[in-house]
Amino acid sequence: MKKVTINSVAQYAGVSKKTVSRVLNNEPNVSPATREKVLKVFKELDYRPNPIARGLARNKSFIIGCLYDNPSKSYITRVQSGALEACHKHNYNLLIHPCELRGEALIDNIDQLLTTSRLDGLVLTPPFSDSRELIEFLKQKNINYALVASAIQDDDSISVCSNDEQGAFELTEHLIALGHTDIAFIKGHPDHSATENRFNGYKRALEQHQIPLQERLVAEGNFSYHSGADSAKAILDLTPRPSAVFASNDYMAAAVLKLATQRQLRVPEDLSIAGFDNAPIARHIWPGLTTIAQPVEEMTRQAVEQLILQISEPQDTVYQCVLEARLITRESTAANH
Amino acid sequence: MKKVTINSVAQYAGVSKKTVSRVLNNEPNVSPATREKVLKVFKELDYRPNPIARGLARNKSFIIGCLYDNPSKSYITRVQSGALEACHKHNYNLLIHPCELRGEALIDNIDQLLTTSRLDGLVLTPPFSDSRELIEFLKQKNINYALVASAIQDDDSISVCSNDEQGAFELTEHLIALGHTDIAFIKGHPDHSATENRFNGYKRALEQHQIPLQERLVAEGNFSYHSGADSAKAILDLTPRPSAVFASNDYMAAAVLKLATQRQLRVPEDLSIAGFDNAPIARHIWPGLTTIAQPVEEMTRQAVEQLILQISEPQDTVYQCVLEARLITRESTAANH
DNA sequence: CTGAAAGCGCTTACAG
DNA sequence: CTGAAAGCGCTTACAG
Incomplete structure (x- = not known):
């Protein structure tokens, strides 16, 4: 079986590839009839656009990076699962990047990561979400980011934390x-x-x-x-x-x-x-x-969701939210006598 | 600052971009002098090849997918850390894909993953590494994969397990x-x-x-x-x-x-x-x-290392290795009386 | 040893 | 509403 590309779809549907591109991206200016026709060909040929080609043309990678340095494995898996959920929903992928806040040359490390992997955005978990230095660097480089569980008060940072x-x-x-x-x-x-x-x-x-x-x-x-x-x-x-x-x-x-x-x-x-x-x-x-x-998953999910929104259509005001933490009593605490 | 591409490097170095490409990929047929010159320009301009463009031209993504479905968070983080180590060493990235073995339509799910993300290979951890059905599917689709902690005896599967x-x-x-x-x-x-x-x-x-x-x-x-x-x-x-x-x-x-x-x-x-x-x-x-x-990290590290090797230059015989498990005695066991 | 051309599969900018 | 052309930044296949 040969590869199904935008060209085969265009040929098969009898339209130009620009038109195919338009229906692919839900752009306006396609007559309902043509749109219908192209959509049908998508199904028939089981067409799946190549994200790499797309990425090259748009200068996007559809990859979000997740930074963490945390001794708690369960915290990390919860962060990942929230982030993945948001990524998958919008056809993004998640790149995980454990690294050390105090390691030498954090900024260099991140710079390397960014240029090497062409990330579209970064989600910062503690302790990175509290690093003003890193945040300044990202702003200056014009990289989109979102903060999880950060205490930083900053009007132009997407931020989701709990109380x-x-x-x-x-x-x-x-x-x-x-x-x-x-x-x-x-x-x-x-x-x-x-x-x-x-x-x-x-x-x-x-x-x-x-x-x-x-x-x-x-x-x-x-x-x-x-x-x-x-x-x-x-x-x-x-x-x-x-x-x-x-x-x-x-x-x-x-x-x-x-x-x-x-x-x-x-x-x-x-x-x-x-x-x-x-x-x-x-x-x-x-x-x-x-x-x-x-609510670690939920915090991360919201943060990544907002990050992706910001990437696709930059907003004027940025999402900030504080979720509730909740007391769970078990057997380890009891009355003092 | 403008983007540094293969074109800017070629222009700056006074050679064709094909030559730049040659030194980039360590190909032969470049005179030591030209190689030297181009290498110097890489440094001066801080050139980093765009993996997306590379991927499109070579039909590669430089991404390895890691499949898991495991209740143990610590197992997962150990798998990830071994896989990441191998990936980073060879400039690959790791895509994590938690999913359910028993979920409906596993094969469809993986098929989707493969065509959507254009993975270059897959590392399977238990229980996926024991799924003959999945392995057959990957073989038939000609997808490179490596098995971690699998019991499957199969001459053409890369496999690292412990005893x-x-x-x-x-x-x-x-x-x-x-x-x-x-x-x-x-x-x-x-x-x-x-x-x-x-x-x-x-x-x-x-x-x-x-x-x-x-x-x-x-x-x-x-x-x-x-x-x-x-x-x-x-x-x-x-x-x-x-x-x-x-x-x-x-x-x-x-x-x-x-x-x-x-x-x-x-x-x-x-x-x-x-x-x-x-x-x-x-x-x-x-x-x-x-x-x-x-040795979970080590198993995964070796598996991914071999997988990447297989991707870059297909081998005739495939790596298979059994690592040792080792007894650790703590306070929970003692003599029976 | 070196390079000009064509192509990977998409999108952008433009023209009609 | 639709499409032909050029381009994203690389590589492959070929010619010299």
Whole structure:
């Protein structure tokens, strides 16, 4: 079987290839009859336009790049699945590009990626979505991009995030309602805006309930399981020991749970533990982790959807949206006695 | 700044664009002096060939597709990272395509993918790498592909797998050496060849140590955490209860651990538990899971590397390789008393 | 060793 | 409403 191209379609339908092109792209100025005829030939010949030829002519690749540097595999797969959904809907493809924010020459790396792969746009996930330097570079290069879970306030950046501060606030209030006042907190990676937002939510809840913030209860993590284990050790060694630990993500919370269990502490009777993200591990361990569910797929889906819209027809005002995070209580938190 | 194309390079270097093309592709028949000169202009102008134009002329896309349908996020990310490494090395890109083996019209789905995205090759991970139907289709369509972790014996398929049978054998022997004879086994998904291989390793070890296989100890899982939870319930309800459980992957093993802990069984004192894969969860829970480490990244890396080689210069004989799996003992297994 | 011509399968800009 | 021409940035096939 030979290849079906715009030429074979044109010949078979008895029209010029420009006309075929017009119906292909849903352009006006084709009589209903001709349009009908060409459409029929598409079906008969099972014609599928060659995206590469299209790309060359229009100087487009129909490829969106997705940047990430995140220790959480589940976060990455969720990001990918949201991005893929939006891409497929509009006949785009997704190119995944894991790289390091702190790696030498990030800008060079991205520049290389852009010129080598001719991406039509970029979706930035944390911590890239919080990098002003990168965003400035993209603006200057005139590359379309969308920000996922970014704290950057910028009128001309497409941005979809969730309300981390509020989520952390609610989780902390949940612990306070259970009678906890000595609530340890494990921070995330300083490059992520989520780190500050979640910490702020924690502080606001304490403040609102007139519980003084204790610096000794705050540990510096970086979202990795390993950093959670280090922080867990520091926290469980404290005297007096706090009655609850709120870790900035579920991996770190799982590390706290592991150490607590190793030390024969009963969770939640002796120690309440909470995480953030609602990663699979939160329900795969016992006791299950109380946590905050973030709509990661949905954020990414919307971001990519808007990015593609922006690429095909540039908008004056840009889409920005804050989605809700929601508290999920499981067995790892209970009343303090 | 204007675009740097083969034309600008040719003009600047004072040669024809064919000559530029020759040095670009490392073709012979260019005098060392001209080659040198053109290479210098590449640098000066920071020339990067447009892969889309190249693709159109050569009828190539420089894109490899990666097919997967796997409940394990960590498996997927490992597959991706191995595949990306090989792709980047040869200036290819990776297109990820999650889809369902059992979904209606898999072949149609793949056909669509192939013609729409003009992939140069496909890397198949389980369960696709075990689908004869899909492989036949690809052969007939003349699409290059490589198989990861496939059990299919086929002289003309590139294939990289690891020795699951041997891994399961060693793990079972490890349990036997600890004094266990009543060892429950949770199978994986029937569409994956790993399921049979791992079960065979388990049976071979029992046999070699003259321990009769007890059907009542064998549960049907499907690699998902959820199926592990169901199997765990069935197994822990048995009387007499086995002293050890070997789950075909770590997620299912984690589910067994969760239920055992809920039921106040001490692991490993009352029950030894082992998994397979060495997924992150195996070390994120307490007690850590004894398991078999598979070189997933390396398998995929090699498979994609060979696939790209095959694409660029078709080989007569095809690469096939079996990598070693290796036992990792952690706290979840101990002597039976 | 080097290059002019034609072509990959589309689209853009223009003319009718 | 329709189409002939030129072009996107490369490569292939051929001639010298």
